[in-house]
Amino acid sequence: MDFNFTEEQVMLREAFAQFAKEEIAPHAAEWDEKDYVPMEIVPKLGEMGIMGVFVPEKYGGVGLGHVERCIALEEVARYSAGLAMMVFTHHLGLAAILDYGTEEQKQKWLPGMCDGSCVCGLAVTEPGGGSDVAGLKTEAVLDGDTWTINGRKCFITNSHCAGVTVVTCRTGEDEKGRPIMSTIAIEAGTEGFKPGREENKMGLKGSFTGELIMDNVKVPLSNTVGEPGKGMPITMKELGEVGRASMAAIELGILRACLEDAVAFAKERILYGKPLSKLQAIQFNIAEIRCDYEASRLMLYNAAAMKDAGKVGAEFSMAKYFASEAAVRSARRLIEIMGGYGYVNEYPAGRYLRDAIGCVPSCGTSEIQKMIVAGETLKKF
Amino acid sequence: MNILVLIKPVPDPEREKDIRIDEASGRLVRDGIPMVIDPESRNALEAALQLAEKSGREQSCVFALAMAPEQAKDKLVEALAMGADEAYLLSDKAFGGADTYATSRTLAQAVRKIEEDKGFAFDLILAGTSSSDGGTSHVAVQTAEWLKRTHISNVCSLDVNGGTVTAIKRSEEVMLTFEGEEPAVVGVTRDINKPRFVTAVGIIKARKKPLTIWSAEEIGTCGDLTGLEGSPTKPGRLFEPEQGRAGEAIGDTPEAAAAEILQIIRKAGL
Amino acid sequence: MKTETVRKILIFDQGDPVAAQLLGKAEEVFGEGSGRGLRPEYIILRARRTYNLALEMLDKTIREEKPELVLIGATALGEEAAPALGVRFETGVAAHCVDIKENEEGRLTFVIPAFGGRAVGEIFIPGAAAGKPAIATVKPGMFPDPAGGESADEYVAAHCRVIDVDAMAEDGRIPKGSKTQGAFRMTGVRPREHLSGSITNADIIVCGGYGLGSEDVWNKLKQLADRLGGAAACTRAALDAGWGCAEDSMIGTSGRAVRPKIYIGFGISGAAHHTCGITGADTIISINNDKDAEIFAASDYKGVFDAEQVIDALLGEIG
Numbered sequence: 004m005d006f007n008f009t010e011e012q013v014m015l016r017e018a019f020a021q022f023a024k025e026e027i028a029p030h031a032a033e034w035d036e037k038d039y040v041p042m043e044i045v046p047k048l049g050e051m052g053i054m055g056v057f058v059p060e061k062y063g064g065v066g067l068g069h070v071e072r073c074i075a076l077e078e079v080a081r082y083s084a085g086l087a088m089m090v091f092t093h094h095l096g097l098a099a100i101l102d103y104g105t106e107e108q109k110q111k112w113l114p115g116m117c118d119g120s121c122v123c124g125l126a127v128t129e130p131g132g133g134s135d136v137a138g139l140k141t142e143a144v145l146d147g148d149t150w151t152i153n154g155r156k157c158f159i160t161n162s163h164c165a166g167v168t169v170v171t172c173r174t175g176e177d178e179k180g181r182p183i184m185s186t187i188a189i190e191a192g193t194e195g196f197k198p199g200r201e202e203n204k205m206g207l208k209g210s211f212t213g214e215l216i217m218d219n220v221k222v223p224l225s226n227t228v229g230e231p232g233k234g235m236p237i238t239m240k241e242l243g244e245v246g247r248a249s250m251a252a253i254e255l256g257i258l259r260a261c262l263e264d265a266v267a268f269a270k271e272r273i274l275y276g277k278p279l280s281k282l283q284a285i286q287f288n289i290a291e292i293r294c295d296y297e298a299s300r301l302m303l304y305n306a307a308a309m310k311d312a313g314k315v316g317a318e319f320s321m322a323k324y325f326a327s328e329a330a331v332r333s334a335r336r337l338i339e340i341m342g343g344y345g346y347v348n349e350y351p352a353g354r355y356l357r358d359a360i361g362c363v364p365s366c367g368t369s370e371i372q373k374m375i376v377a378g379e380t381l382k383k384f
Numbered sequence: 385m386n387i388l389v390l391i392k393p394v395p396d397p398e399r400e401k402d403i404r405i406d407e408a409s410g411r412l413v414r415d416g417i418p419m420v421i422d423p424e425s426r427n428a429l430e431a432a433l434q435l436a437e438k439s440g441r442e443q444s445c446v447f448a449l450a451m452a453p454e455q456a457k458d459k460l461v462e463a464l465a466m467g468a469d470e471a472y473l474l475s476d477k478a479f480g481g482a483d484t485y486a487t488s489r490t491l492a493q494a495v496r497k498i499e500e501d502k503g504f505a506f507d508l509i510l511a512g513t514s515s516s517d518g519g520t521s522h523v524a525v526q527t528a529e530w531l532k533r534t535h536i537s538n539v540c541s542l543d544v545n546g547g548t549v550t551a552i553k554r555s556e557e558v559m560l561t562f563e564g565e566e567p568a569v570v571g572v573t574r575d576i577n578k579p580r581f582v583t584a585v586g587i588i589k590a591r592k593k594p595l596t597i598w599s600a601e602e603i604g605t606c607g608d609l610t611g612l613e614g615s616p617t618k619p620g621r622l623f624e625p626e627q628g629r630a631g632e633a634i635g636d637t638p639e640a641a642a643a644e645i646l647q648i649i650r651k652a653g654l
Numbered sequence: 655m656k657t658e659t660v661r662k663i664l665i666f667d668q669g670d671p672v673a674a675q676l677l678g679k680a681e682e683v684f685g686e687g688s689g690r691g692l693r694p695e696y697i698i699l700r701a702r703r704t705y706n707l708a709l710e711m712l713d714k715t716i717r718e719e720k721p722e723l724v725l726i727g728a729t730a731l732g733e734e735a736a737p738a739l740g741v742r743f744e745t746g747v748a749a750h751c752v753d754i755k756e757n758e759e760g761r762l763t764f765v766i767p768a769f770g771g772r773a774v775g776e777i778f779i780p781g782a783a784a785g786k787p788a789i790a791t792v793k794p795g796m797f798p799d800p801a802g803g804e805s806a807d808e809y810v811a812a813h814c815r816v817i818d819v820d821a822m823a824e825d826g827r828i829p830k831g832s833k834t835q836g837a838f839r840m841t842g843v844r845p846r847e848h849l850s851g852s853i854t855n856a857d858i859i860v861c862g863g864y865g866l867g868s869e870d871v872w873n874k875l876k877q878l879a880d881r882l883g884g885a886a887a888c889t890r891a892a893l894d895a896g897w898g899c900a901e902d903s904m905i906g907t908s909g910r911a912v913r914p915k916i917y918i919g920f921g922i923s924g925a926a927h928h929t930c931g932i933t934g935a936d937t938i939i940s941i942n943n944d945k946d947a948e949i950f951a952a953s954d955y956k957g958v959f960d961a962e963q964v965i966d967a968l969l970g971e972i973g
Binding site: 397400403405412483484485488489517518519520521522523525526528529530532533534535536537538549551553554558559560561562563564568573574575615616617618619620621622623624629630631632633634635637638639641642643644645646648649652654 | 705728730733734736737738740741742744745746747748749750757763767768773774775776777778779780781782836837838839840841842843844845857858882883890901902915916918925936937938939941950951952953954955956957958959960963964966967968970971972
Binding site for chain 2: 010011014015017018019021022025050051052053056060065066067071075
């Protein structure tokens with residue numbers, strides 16, 4: 004048993020951390036305040052290898068695994084969870100194409116997605132609900148070799164910047180009347196396909212969240228990602244593994260931000276003639292944050308390593324559930340440690356809390372994660 | 385164009401304040417402080433990569449050379465990940481305690497060996513001028529002297545055209561332009577460029593690049609020419625700088641402090 | 655090397671006051687100030703306009719005059735000449751000395767900043783001898799100008815034999831086209847951009863550290879320096895923060911040593927590699943919101959405040 008990262012993973016983390024410190028950290032507060040999506044940084048993320056870190060080299064990627072992908076997301080989220088949301092959703096859609104797409108699709112789209120010239124998206128949720136698959140209404144009708152798609156997706160990350168979006172569409176019903184879904188890639192600029200409303204979010208700024216409108220969008224059958232009719236298992240697998248791992252990694256980044264800021268503040272701030280860090284009440288809070296961080300870290304990287312080894316179960320759900328709740332707790336603790344400074348926007352503590360809360364429902368609420376964990380647990384024990 | 389870059393691993397300068405002197409032994413305690421590539425070494429490597437790219441990356445080579453304990457190997461892997469083609473680490477107990485004279489002598493010996501092995505001479509050797517730990521500004525110049533090559537340090541702008549090296553350095557009041565011929569040794573400063581990031585692809589590529597570790601014997605040097613024994617300067621006691629001043633508190637508020645500061649300035653007759 | 659064995663000292667004069675400062679220090683250690691009775695011979699090698707000949711002439715002079723000690727200002731030229739001479743004469747070079755003294759055993763002792771100035775260390779050059787001199791560089795301003803109201807040149811003239819390379823080049827004693835082996839040739843000079851408010855001559859220096867926190871505060875600090883008629887300076891950390899501090903305004907082991915009448919430091923933790931550069935200030939005032947900041951131990955006056963608040967208050971007071 005060995006809980007250490009490899010030398011190469013350590014070096015990779017240092018490289019990503021250096022990049023995040025120089026290119027993300029100085030701007031993160033401004034992106035948040037102005038609700039600005041820094042598209043100019045995407046090619047740099049491509050160059051760093053973050054956009055296509057887990058994509059094989061033959062498609063322009065780095066050829067590493069999900070542990071390394073989580074390292075990248077954690078380092079980005081350390082300074083900007085909002086930007087990390089863009090990267091994670093990009094990975095999500097990209098993973099669907101990588102895992103299920105045709106060779107032709109991979110060659111066409113993956114190189115641009117790796118070098119940062121094309122952001123990818125994945126669109127499932129609709130106004131009628133996200134986790135309630137049966138409630139999805141976006142429909143694709145096949146006529147010869149052409150899909151005609153109509154519908155509306157909402158709360159879609161990268162809605163306004165994705166070059167390619169993988170969209171889950173209802174493409175029929177089985178004999179019991181349950182919907183049959185397919186995943187279809189739609190390129191930006193396709194006639195009838197356009198972003199709608201852009202949401203004004205509480206947190207996770209630095210990435211687009213909004214609507215996608217499909218009004219008689221015509222795409223070729225060859226844009227189907229995976230087998231027609233298999234849309235739901237494909238989407239669920241990517242959300243369940245890539246999605247939840249990503250969310251846990253982003254939450255871990257927030258947790259580390261809370262931890263580092265709490266320690267720095269407690270050491271610097273002088274109260275009653277000595278640093279805050281000497282006060283036991285403060286120490287307890289710091290210990291709690293540390294434990295939340297370490298537990299989340301172990302759960303996430305354990306799950307990621309399991310995925311890289313090809314045997315992941317409910318581990319990502321556990322990691323996602325635990326880390327998202329832990330990030331919210333820790334951000335709140337940080338604010339309490341910092342007192343008035345925690346509440347003013349001059350310091351990022353408030354942003355961490357807003358971002359952490361935003362992470363909870365992404366890729367399945369805590370309740371959904373617990374259902375998944377319970378389901379597996381009841382079978383296994 | 386063939387360029388060699390001297391890389392110095394140093395304790396992370398951002399953590400310098402954690403370095404302490406152990407009173408009992410008089411030695412420096414730097415436990416837990418990670419080693420990093422000296423910032424100016426990084427600038428030197430970036431300058432080398434840019435020059436190689438300018439003159440045709442495929443026809444050029446950029447090698448990295450360091451003298452350090454074997455644990456510092458990953459710093460050379462990092463240099464390879466940044467873009468160097470091959471790396472050499474000189475690692476031997478015999479090198480311990482070397483001053484700049486012995487260090488540069490050992491480095492020069494390794495340069496000769498690399499050139500002999502490869503069958504070419506480096507057009508340029510680049511290094512940082514002043515490392516964050518020792519900061520003597522000696523090693524680039526002294527390595528050049530051992531190799532009998534022309535040298536310049538404190539260079540903030542560098543270009544090479546047809547064998548002529550043009551360098552600009554800042555003096556106290558002026559910008560000075562210099563010319564020299566290859567093969568030359570150039571010490572750069574931090575304002576010469578912004579070093580590129582190490583990328584994930586770079587790290588993967590570094591896996592396949594050669595990294596050679598040499599002992600004293602392998603480069604054909606020995607105890608009395610290197611390390612502490614080969615050093616004309618010998619270290620004495622180490623101590624924390626004296627800083628004996630009164631440290632009188634001023635003002636109860638920022639405004640009162642400001643008023644007192646102005647008072648002190650006036651008293652000094654300014 | 656024992657201090658008493660030093661009979662001849664070569665001092666390199668590049669045209670700034672450092673030569674006189676070095677001579678003053680040498681007098682303190684070896685001369686009348688030392689109570690030794692036997693003053694060593696001082697030779698000044700003057701190359702103020704003949705940059706490209708400097709290293710070669712130093713080389714030649716050491717061969718001919720065989721001094722036991724060579725003192726060189728740690729300027730752009732001196733920093734390069736000293737280590738080159740070290741290799742040529744197979745001898746040790748003590749870089750950026752903060753002190754030169756005789757220790758209790760009578761050995762000539764160089765005190766140099768080590769490990770980024772976190773510590774200072776003594777070093778010895780035991781093998782030094784006539785013609786194989788100990789070499790030391792010293793930052794301009796590290797030692798005081800000689801007292802007594804004499805100008806630097808008068809002081810030098812009164813105490814030393816001068817080898818004037820400039821004059822020799824001008825009247826043809828050094829053939830035209832001579833150049834230094836091994837060094838680059840200087841081919842052009844232009845003034846530097848940031849010359850105004852130079853920290854070398856300023857009576858008041860307002861210095862900012864990483865604790866300023868932002869470019870905005872750094873800009874306020876520059877404004878304050880202007881209003882006080884002083885110069886703005888920075889620490890390495892502030893320079894690296896990328897707020898636009900000029901590199902030539904950096905104080906410390908990797909920057910300059912300064913000797914202003916008043917030094918006011920804002921948001922400076924007081925790492926020794928910075929404080930090494932300000933020990934020559936008459937009065938040091940430090941403002942830092944960390945009451946345990948190390949800088950306070952090196953300060954005459956201290957204020958535990960947020961840097962920006964005090965800068966604002968000062969700007970307000972001055973009006």
